Amino acid sequence: MLGKTSSKSQSADLTSVNLIGSGTKITGDINSSGDVRIDGHLKGNIVTTGKFVLGVNGVVDGNVSSEHADLSGEVKGTVNISELLALKSTAKINGDIVTGKLSIEPGALFTGTCNMGAKVKAIHNEEQSNAKSKTA
Numbered sequence: 001m002l003g004k005t006s007s008k009s010q011s012a013d014l015t016s017v018n019l020i021g022s023g024t025k026i027t028g029d030i031n032s033s034g035d036v037r038i039d040g041h042l043k044g045n046i047v048t049t050g051k052f053v054l055g056v057n058g059v060v061d062g063n064v065s066s067e068h069a070d071l072s073g074e075v076k077g078t079v080n081i082s083e084l085l086a087l088k089s090t091a092k093i094n095g096d097i098v099t100g101k102l103s104i105e106p107g108a109l110f111t112g113t114c115n116m117g118a119k120v121k122a123i124h125n126e127e128q129s130n131a132k133s134k135t136a
Contacts, residue, residue: 022057029062036066038073045077052081056090063095 016034020026024040032048039055045062046052052066058073065080072088077095079085085099089107097114104110 020058022055054091056088 018030018032018034018036020036020038020040020042022039025043026040027043029044030036030042030046030048032046033050034048035050035053036046036048037053037055038046038058038060040057041059041061043061046060046064046066048066050066051068051070052064053069054060054064054071054073054075056072060073060075060077063077063080064075067081068083068085069079069081070086070088071079071091071093073090074092075095079093079095079097079099081097081099083099084101084103085097086103087093087105087108087110089105091105091108091110093108093110093112096112097110097116099114099116102114102116
């Protein structure tokens with residue numbers, strides 16, 4: 001059994017939810033293949049291939065990159081979402097947004113530029129492939 005990885009543990013990693021609770025402060029970058037929820041404070045960048053959720057009291061001092069995102073807290077940096085970005089009424093974004101689709105509830109605050117649509121999605125995919133080729 002040693003040395004073998006089960007498909008059960010691999011599928012659990014893809015559906016796992018990583019939680020940073022309220023009152024927690026992290027300094028550094030987060031990379032995840034699963035979903036991430038932050039209710040605390042992150043000083044650094046976050047990259048996830050899953051869904052990113054920022055709670056009402058959550059703060060990110062850095063860039064956010066994911067496939068889908070629901071933001072209710074504060075982001076100070078660039079938000080790069082390949083599919084749907086939802087800004088809830090309590091969201092505060094101070095930085096640029098690049099996304100495929102955008103939903104903004106009344107009351108959300110946004111300072112910066114916004115680029116969206118199919119062309120942006122193609123640019124995002126090209127950037128990811130360039131980044132992979134540089135690390136290989």
